[in-house]
Amino acid sequence: MLSTLFAVKAELCNRKFELKVNDIRFVGHPTLLPYRTNKDDTAAMILINIVFALRASASHSIVKCYYDLSKRLGKALRHEEKRCSYLTAEMKIMLAAHDEVSALDSEINSGENDEEEEVSRHSVSSNTNVYGSDNNADTLPKSPFHLILQRSSLARSMKSVFEELSKTGIVQVRINKWVLLSFCLPHKAHQIHNRGLIIEPETIDKCLQKLRPYHGILLLVNPNDLLKSIPLDGSPALLRLVKLYSPLKSLQTLAIEADLSLTQVFQLTGHLVYWAKATIIYPLCEGNVYVVAPGANVHIQSPLVEEFANEFSGLCLLQMLGEFSLPAPLWYVSRGVGGGARLARVVAWLLQRRLLLQLHTYVQFNSPHWHWGLDMDGKEYYCEKHNIFNQSCSVSFSSLNHMQLNVPEPVETRDSSNHYPDSDEDYPTENNLNQTDFSHTKPIVIESDLSKLDTFNEGDSANHSFDDGVDVVDRVINSTGVNGCEYDDKNKQKKLQANSVDSGISNNINGANTNGLETNGVIDHDKEDVDKVEEKLKVLPSRLSDLSLKETETIMNSSSDDDRFEGDLDVSSRLNSNGLVNDSDKKNGVSLNLKLQSEMSFQQPTVWSVPASCDVVDACRIPSEPPTTESLLDIFSEEERVVLSAIPASKQTDDLLLLAQLHKKGYFRGEQHLEEIMFMENVTRSQLMQLLDKFKDVLITFETEDPAVAMLYPYQ
């Protein structure tokens, strides 16, 4: 009965066919193909129409996907027909089967069969659509189609298309054992990994538009399995990309390492996301802040709980999610899990299942009309945590700079010091650092938020929380009684040195970053020595970082320039040789392999090692010529200048300049997160944090998700 509807007129062929009857929507791509007969060469044509029956409420993008599949099946069949008259042969089998059945029980369904045959003379439309029905049960008479299914390979292919579609959404069918047809219905495919997660191709497109070089990818499948599943004629670029894959690398790093252009990597990423093989993340690193995703399944009986327990023995999924209930940087959470490497795997696992969502800090310049006093403190406890953390590192570092002023770019290198020391102290030395860990943690407990408020409200707040941060460290240090005075010293030095801190912002984009990586290697190298020292002295973590840095600096200064530009590979190999091979659980889990795990805390994702090759990014980065102070300050209105002048930090022209520069470029409109500013402007996190702290009367921050990443989460 429907066959009359699907055997469309020639005008409607080779274009989209969409028909809705009551609650069922039929989608197909009627394909006309020349019919090869031996007898005459007249323009006899076959019309095939592979029709999918969908629920009428199915969204347009689903319809579009099915249409696409129908079109491609049509093309494949056309090709096969042309090559070896495959369709003609299959049609004969089908007709024969129909004849046979009708001969057997002609009295039952004679009328139907006639019609079927009549249709088949110019089309085989109805034959194929039986299997293509998506949601409604096949109600057609069983017998002839049963027979066809046994005899016809085309019918079998169609059946497998249907089955794969309804099972996974990913179709891989070889028609006539020749034409390979791969198709993916993203709406369905993403549900393999996350039930209830519907991702439309349009969403992926939008997400790709927002993709930036600092984003990274997280594979949802084992990379080895993925490599196996890529067909032989797959793009070599994709193979390379997957081989180099790591959730710790940014797309830019991947592009450089795989020797691909950034756009190529973006396209491949889009591809991987479309096929539900990957999702987009900000590369894992110690400073990332994660919270439980809004759509996360936290039910105690969810299968995820079991899976998680099997994957990570001794950990409880729900407890873990409880840890992420309050936003805290990863290094902070890692204390409870037993090491950053393991935490990295845990986080990757949670991210794959969309249980976690990363928060980024956005900055907004805020002082059009300043009515009230300057005595309030807009900081959150997490900011304080950042601060304490950053300051404790940066203080030590700047003091080092002060002692060795021959270091050319003091600020840039601090970046590396920023993250690594703290991570270093955590996991390789678990055994002997356990008790110090706790003492270090104590001052930063969440409750401190309220108790500190009192102290914050008095006095000059610009420097206050900074001092507070040092206080915290001090307290710890005093308790062990090693070198409290040295810290005070550094504190002073730090203040003296503040002038020169920002000197190297815009004129040293290139060299500094290589240093960053270089430092990684070196820190790592030195760690062993430090460990020994540490065992003897039982020095505190922050102290440890100082030591390692000191040594780092010395080595860096003595090393030649050639050394600095060593490739990334070199560094990573070094990392391997003496890196965290003592990683206790060698279980080669979900998707991170061991090497990558150990790199986790050492590689800052936004740092690129070969500056010359980051073409796209360089183009959009700042001009080399730093504008003058006056021209930059134009950005501020009269009122704003008044407010600014009241802030002590604006006495430092460098700080003010940086503020003006970033503000002028529109980074303080709450639209770009810190990581983006860091990447685009080549400033370090600590620089930004300091700036935020110094100008906290005019800069307000809020934390929220990166829209590009959040798009691939359910219920967004």
Place this chain on the structure above:
Amino acid sequence: MSSKVMETRYYEGCGREGPIRCIFLGEFHPVAGPKISCQFPEDYISKEFFDSINAFIIPKLLIHNTTMTINALGHKIVGYPIRIDNSRYERNVYVFNLCFVCDSWSKTVQYEPVVKKLGEHLTIMEEETRFVSGCSNKLPTLLAHLLHDLNTHRKATLVEGDTVMHLKVLEVRKDPSPVHDHDVPVLVASVGLPRPGRLRPLRQPTAEDAEQPNQEHLDVEDDQPFEIDITADWDLTTRQLLPFMNGYNHVSKIAADTNVEKTLVKSCIQNLVYYGVITLIPVLKFSNMYRATPNLSRFFSDQELQKSCLDFITKGSEAKDKPALSHVLEILCSLQQGTTLRAVCERYSNNSALSFDIRRLVVFAQLHGLIKCLKRYPVYIRNLPRPNGFANRVDTSVGVRKLFTGRHCTDEICCMARIDLPTLEQIIEDDPNVAVIWR
């Protein structure tokens, strides 16, 4: 039909409703076969086009009295083929179909009931007076009226002899989500303009607007959402409930205060949610935590929104001077995951800054999707303890604990178990096996 301008805004699957471009009556002529007997505007559907799709307008046997939509060659046609068996016709059967033609990009579900109703009425008229097959000369004017009224007023009334036909195009919306006991209804209109919800595109007049003046009605619902008049003739329940929807009362409370049955309250609220009159937000508590959404950045630049925010939060307060915007921004930004509303209030309590009702700010920001409320889910991280015989004291917490499955948030548990939040918090705190997940 598919000019470039149109493609940008009206593409297939854009989900927008389109106007009816043409209405035609197709019939099966005993001699000429399928043909268009009448259409308005004239010659909108060409003969060639009709010929290529007539199988769907005048289908073969059996597929009658079903709504059929065919999307082909740039037109989307909604029809309801009707077949009347009667010996008075030449072939003992008469088939006709009154179809609406729309652009291929437009959504047409909303017209389906109209087409069906029209078809059924025409059947009656045909059976009574041979109105359709007789090629009545009233038909062209009837179609013209229909097209005009449906496109401009979205409703039409046809009077033809004894039959009066009322037609109305109803918007098909998404099913509203279920209403929970602990949800708080807020009147969308209460926050003033601009409306929360969809992002307002910054519209600049383009050539395309001038080109298609008859499309303007489409945007009506975008720009002017449903206005609610509390004095208007709502049904009794709604009228009773509306004064209690102040943004702070949750459903259970409203039901208790108004003495209306809870299921009735819920269905009434669900109905209002469906029409976008109200939205549901979580209960405002000072122990709540809120988190900014990416939309918050919009608030910084949208002056209209800022103004309406200041208006809303100062409504009903005695203070003459409005709070400074930068201050509002600062408070809004300090509502972050990790800081409870109480903590924020305390932080700002000792200066004059907090001259407005912070609760109104929270409601406003939630309504506009600038911040979202985080919910607390207590979960058992170990197995549920079996009630053993030794526990002789009857404890309400036993029943409550069964709800710590991760499916219910604290608000919900409070409502279900009829306990207050401090009690629940105490139960959670006392039990080392319970973890709390903020989500």
